[in-house]
Structure formats: C-alpha cells, structure tokens
Amino acid sequence: MLQPWPVPRAHDPVDVVVDLPGSxxxxxxxxxxxxxxxxxxxxxxxxxxxxxxxxxxxxxxxxxxxxxxxxxxxxxxxxxxxxxxxxxxxxxxxxxxxxxxxxxxxxxxxxxxxxxxxxxxxxxxxxxxxxxxxxxxxxxxxxxxxxxxxxxxxxxxxxxxxxxxxxxxxxxxxxxxxxxxxxxxxxxxxxxxxxxxxxxxxxxxxxxxxxxxxxxxxxxxxxxxxxxxxxxxxxxxxIEPDLSNAGPFLALAAVSAGTVRVRDWPRTTTQAGDALRAILTAFGCAVDLDDDGLVVTGPEQLAGVDLDLHDVGELTPVVAALAALAAEPSHLRGVAHIRHHETDRLAALATELGRLGADVEERPDGLSFRPATLHGGVLGTYGDHRMAHAGAVIGAVVDDVAIEDVTVTSKTFPDFAGFWSALPGLG
CATH class of the missing domain: 3.65.10.10 (Enolpyruvate transferase domain)
Structure with a gap:
C-alpha cells in the first residue's frame, strides 16, 4: 500500500530555475x-x-x-x-x-x-x-x-x-x-x-x-x-515545454513570495498553460517573459481573483490552490466540463481543499473561496495528476500536508515528487 507523500515545506521565499519536460x-x-x-x-x-x-x-x-x-x-x-x-x-x-x-x-x-x-x-x-x-x-x-x-x-x-x-x-x-x-x-x-x-x-x-x-x-x-x-x-x-505542468512551479513563487524562472517559455504558443501569465498577474504576481524564459515573483499576499477558466480548465486545480491561500475572496467560473476529466475535479477540489481548512463553495460551473487559515492533512488525489499538483502548492506553505498518491503525476510528469523535492528552498 502506498504511503502518503509529505510535501516539502518552503520556509522562506524560493529562488529557483526550472527546466520542464515537454508538452x-x-x-x-x-x-x-x-x-x-x-x-x-x-x-x-x-x-x-x-x-x-x-x-x-x-x-x-x-x-x-x-x-x-x-x-x-x-x-x-x-x-x-x-x-x-x-x-x-x-x-x-x-x-x-x-x-x-x-x-x-x-x-x-x-x-x-x-x-x-x-x-x-x-x-x-x-x-x-x-x-x-x-x-x-x-x-x-x-x-x-x-x-x-x-x-x-x-x-x-x-x-x-x-x-x-x-x-x-x-x-x-x-x-x-x-x-x-x-x-x-x-x-x-x-x-x-x-x-x-x-x-x-x-x-x-x-x-x-x-x-x-x-x-x-x-x-x-x-x-x-x-x-x-x-x-x-x-x-x-x-516539443515545447509543458506549460500546464509549469503551474505548480510558478504557483510556488506566488505562495512563497519567491521567484521562479521556467526556461524556454515560448514567445508564441497555442498551449493553454500560457494563460498562467495573466492568471498569476491577477493574483498580484510580477510576471516577465524574456529571451531566457518566464519569471514569476510572488507578492506578500495573494489578491483575490474572479476568473473565467472555460478555455483553460486544466489549470483549475493549481488556480484553486492559490485561491484557497489568497487574502481576499475568489471566484473561478466556466469549468463545468472539468467534472468529466480524470475525476470530477470541482467536487474533488471542494472536498479535499475543504478538508485542509479552505472556505470553499462548489458551484455548478466552478468554485468560490473566502479567506481561511489552512491546516495539515492528507489530500486525496482520485487518480488525478492535477490534484497532486494542487496539493504540492498548498503543502509548500502549510505545515504537515501530505499527498495520498503522488505517483499519479507520472501521467504527464515523470518523477514529479523527486523533481519537486530537489528544488532549492524546499525541505
């Protein structure tokens, strides 16, 4: 039987450079x-x-x-x-x-x-x-x-x-x-x-x-x-780097008030993950794209957001993790279709983030969050790699968070747990 994976904690702002696998x-x-x-x-x-x-x-x-x-x-x-x-x-x-x-x-x-x-x-x-x-x-x-x-x-x-x-x-x-x-x-x-x-x-x-x-x-x-x-x-x-898989890494900068650079971010792309630039800006991050990649620096506190994620639904789990940690209310809309992804992602996110103390309301096509103090616990993954990504973001700044089955990340990111644990500033 798999043991839950304890998420490494970021006790200070991170400062890391990441090379991601392909899309x-x-x-x-x-x-x-x-x-x-x-x-x-x-x-x-x-x-x-x-x-x-x-x-x-x-x-x-x-x-x-x-x-x-x-x-x-x-x-x-x-x-x-x-x-x-x-x-x-x-x-x-x-x-x-x-x-x-x-x-x-x-x-x-x-x-x-x-x-x-x-x-x-x-x-x-x-x-x-x-x-x-x-x-x-x-x-x-x-x-x-x-x-x-x-x-x-x-x-x-x-x-x-x-x-x-x-x-x-x-x-x-x-x-x-x-x-x-x-x-x-x-x-x-x-x-x-x-x-x-x-x-x-x-x-x-x-x-x-x-x-x-x-x-x-x-x-x-x-x-x-x-x-x-x-x-x-x-x-x-x-093949370009997988920009959706960049989500948890860029979110790490956002939640730790640190800086993360993702190398080789394309200037033009059809990948949905490119929307992370606008999404993270809405949360209050500084975002800069240069010849070496994308750089995100997180704010002291995450702002609340009101986002229609219809065209980029796969980003919802990581965005929900950020919303659960924000200092202001947030609303995520337009993603009823993600109920038919690897799991019913809206129900799963509401359940699992709620178990960690998030003040979250599940809506027919999205989620609403109010500021709350989160606590430790085991986040269920439902066989869904994006749920594990959300858990990694939460656990980076909340003590004693573990992910039920981090191996589900192999769907799109080989050895995500080893890669994440090796990031400077996590431990």
Missing part, C-alpha cells in the same frame, strides 16, 4: 500525425510519461514503428492490414488523447481494434466521437454504451465528409476527427452544435499542427472546421 498535448498530436504521414518523422524532446507511452504503444499496435528509446522519438508510419488474425488491443489508461484520438485512425486499418482503459476511463465521455465516426461510415461495437470498452472494425479507409456533433464536453471530440480527417476519402467537415466548446487553445493547437504537416484546414466559420483530403507530410517536431 504532453503536443507530443501526442505529433506522434499521431507522424504515424499516418507519408514518411518517417522525428519527435524531438518528446515527453516520456504514461500518457505518451500509451500513445506510442497504441500507434505501434496499429502497425507504426515508434522508437521511443531516446529523447528524440523516430516514427515510421504503418497500418495493420487484413492479415491481422486477432483483434488488436489498445490500452487507453487514463489518457483522453488516446481514447479519443486513436479510434479515428484505427478505422484506417483493416483490423478489429479493441479499446479499453483504467476503470475511471469507462465513465469519461466518448460517445459523440463514436457516433460521429459511425456517421462518417465507420463500424464500431460499443453495445450501446457510448463509452469504453468498444471495438473499432477497420476497413482500410473511411468515406468521411460532413458530420455534426456536440463538443461542449471536450474540444478533443473535434480534434480527434480533424487529426485523421485528411486520410478520409472526402476529408471531414465538422460542425459543432451546442454550448461553447471548452479548451479552445487545444483545438487551435490541433489546427496549427495539422497545417505544419501540409494539411489544409478551413476554420474561418465559427463552430465549423473543414479538413481537405490529401497527403500528410512528414515533419520533425521540437
């Missing part, structure tokens, strides 16, 4: 497009984490060769043909990108491909993607669940064409179809109907990466994305 979102998009491109590609500075290794394994199961031994991963495209004698198996783990991005590629094979994952993944939404694929001509067996487990029966291609879906639960629903769309006979013409699509920076990332591969994408009309059929050029990618 999970960019790594998995680059790997998938490399696997269906016209020739081999290299994904440089790829993130090695559970999610990216699951993506590499899924693409390998479908017939591509992914050499993930070094820092730079070589991908040679390939799809399983009709010679497959038994169903192939794809383990999605807790990776939404694997569960949603790989089925639209699996239809291009000539094999039956069985998808499943961790227990919680059977509750995460995928039905809109499966229904859309069926509308485009795919054959999928999910026994009517609209959830894992399911089997995609590849037929060596897909008709494609127009399709309508509700992507208000996840922008990944649209990204999934766009990423494979150029390989469909008629391309794909995706229309969204319903409440606004969340996490739009991730969708913009998908469009940008597709265009880098020479794919024609028309996104000029609101809530409509058209991918023309055609070749996907092989491209060597250099």
């Amino acid at each position: 999970k979102s960019l790594t998995n998009r680059a790997l998938l497009l490399a696997a269906i491109a016209e020739g081999p590609s290299t994904v440089r500075r790829a993130l090695r984490s559970r999610d990216t290794l699951l993506m590499a394994a899924a693409l390998s199961a479908l017939g591509s060769q992914v050499d993930a031994e070094g820092e730079d991963w070589r991908v040679t495209p390939g799809l399983v043909g009709a010679s497959a004698s038994a169903p192939l198996a794809v383990d999605c783990g807790l990776a939404g990108t694997v569960m949603r991005f790989v089925p639209p590629v699996a239809v291009l094979s000539s094999a039956a491909v069985a998808f499943d994952g961790d227990a919680h993944m059977r509750t995460r939404p995928i039905g809109e993607v499966l229904a859309a694929l069926r509308g485009l001509g795919a054959t999928i067996d999910d026994a009517g669940r609209g959830a894992l487990p399911f089997t995609v029966h590849g037929r060596g291609g897909l008709r494609g064409g127009p399709v309508t879906l509700d992507a208000s639960a996840s922008s990944q629903f649209i990204s999934a179809l766009l990423l494979a769309g150029a390989r469909y006979d008629d391309g794909v013409d995706v229309r969204h109907v319903g409440p606004p699509v969340p996490s739009l920076p991730h969708l913009e990332m998908t469009v940008e990466v597709l265009r880098r591969h020479g794919v024609t994408v028309d996104d000029a009309e609101p809530d409509r994305w058209r991918v023309s059929p055609g070749p996907i050029a092989p491209v060597d990618h250099v």
